[in-house]
Amino acid sequence: MLKTFKLGGVHPPENKLSADKEIQVLPLPKSVFIPVAQHIGAPATPTVKRGDEVKVGQVIAKSSSFVSTNIHSSVSGKVKKVDFSEDSSGYPKQGVFIDVAGDEWIDEIDRSEELAREFDIDGAEIIKKIQEAGIVGLGGATFPTHVKLVPPKGMKAEVLLINGVECEPYLTSDHRLMLEKADEILVGIQLLMKALNVEKAVIGIENNKPNAIQLLSEKTKNYKGILVQPLKVKYPQGGEKQLIKAVTGKEVPSGGLPIAVGAVVSNVGTAFAVYEAVQKNKPLFERVVTITGKGVSQPSNFKVRIGTSTSELVESAGGLPESTGKVISGGPMMGRAIASLEVPVTKGTSGILIMKEEESKRKDYIACIRCSRCVSVCPMGLEPYLLMTLSQKQIFDRAENDRVMDCIECGSCSYTCPSDRPLLDYIRFGKGKVGQIIRSKKK
């Protein structure tokens, strides 16, 4: 039976243009820029300097605290400089520039393509390996995975949920990965189950990917404790809290973590990275990126080294169309427009979407007509029209009481608003301010 979450949700056109395109390996770039802050938490500290020779997989920035990860070189060559350059946040961030020479990998990495199914290590070791490999949530939130695998004291994980929903329109990187690397993902899931010490894992997949559901359902027969749960198509089902609600029926309490209802959620891409890190000793330095858009001549899925500039991806997909209005890092609902094509691919880049001028233009907004569509589509049960006004008028204490911090920034409200009001822009602003106020109170 198909399941889904109860509250709200929208159905944007799916536009999965690259769903039947196999993952291709992008040719090596000439130079890369690898930011040291590609995850939620403290930025890593660079450990290389100008002129250093680096190999693929070598640590170039060390994690500086528990909620942080290592950054590895994705290419071999010479460090050009450690400097600031713009990343997808729109601001210059510190990172390492490397001029590529050859493709020499560190010796520890097992480069064979064979499936390594057997493992004989305990949970703590798996977590240690994940931490060292610099693995973060590859769905887009980039939360360090090793932190998730260590539940806070007094809490116990009961079920591992694997996010194969990919509810963002256009994006197909997770879909392709599930089709091409199903066994690897399943071994990765077993490793995660062992690390968490849980007996049960559920892979949630929306039923617009029937081939992935069929393939994984067949394969899971050989793996104990892993199930596939087909889900109805509805955005934002890939949100952590929505997926938990859809699969387990439990609701994460306001302000709480998924572990409060005994669930841990990981993306299929993360499960694959875990497999590579533990079984092949390969740190996270490449990922699958969808490059797509209605004007793009060859929408494709590429395996890309971290740090490759967006312009190289765009060239490989047939170049930038003339009618381009915006280039978006991520999907159309939650992605961010980037101001320059020099922005590098980072661990959180799931796709690059090129939008035509007429699609991307935002209309001038008019007055709220009190239709309450935003309220009915909000998957968190908030009142977006109210939160927007409170943020606009800077009444932050009331916004906090009206649970602005629960907003998951899915953009369903802005998408559905008939007056084209920039609801999420203001709510995000209010959320930032309220967050600041809460943090300053704690101090």
Place this chain on the structure above:
Amino acid sequence: MSITVIYTIATLSVIGTSAAVILFFVAQKFKVNEDPRIDQVEEVLPSANCGGCGFAGCRAFAEACVKNGELADLYCPVGGNETMNTVASILGLEAVKKDPRVAFIRCNGTCDHRPKTSHFDGATTCAIASSVYSGESDCQYGCLGYGDCYDACDFDAIDLREGMGVPLILDDKCVACGACVDACPKDLIELRKKFPKDRKVVVACRNEDKGGVARKACSTACIGCGKCQKECKFDAITIENNLAYIDSDKCKLCRKCPPVCPTNAILELNFPPRKIKKEEKEECNTAK
């Protein structure tokens, strides 16, 4: 019929009188003794309720003046020294004399100096734009031009100059309340000492990038070369993070530094035109 009218009047009179008696005693019992000087002080304040003094409004400031017992930390920037002297004479205290101040936007990146490299079509407030990315030009420190300062100003002292890219503060209307200083997410606005005839010599730039990067983004950016610092005899200029800063409390308006600036980042405003380099001065004024 008339009986009803009489009864009504009589009943209401009895209720009214008894209520008046009760209220009289209640007022006696719960009388609040407020210092009459609070009203007097409030009377002489500008009643702009701008919050420039750091209190919630003029009444709160008046209460603080009366309660505090001294005026050391209390100053009304709108009323200035004159008002503070009157307040001091009412309270029999000593007023602290302060130099009048005026706000200044430390960015000269108008469209002709700072080309736009991208277009932002989100909600047009500086606070939101700055949370999304560094801005439409390549300068991540410069003015965004959406006018959060203009919205914050209660005194109509900011001209938005739509299309120019950077608002202008009107010195004669600015009361230095500091509302715009807090509103600017790029921290561009500074309260500087107000000189006679609103003259000022000021580095109109906040770009902390290295010279080449800064210059590429904006033709009038400070590149931190340090020439002005060498020229200054009063130690008013400091250079930090590739950016010069002129301390308005130390500056003597000698006008030695603007001519040596290779990027015209130092503005000299409201001076009579220079005799020798007349043409350059005019150019600078239009660029303001």
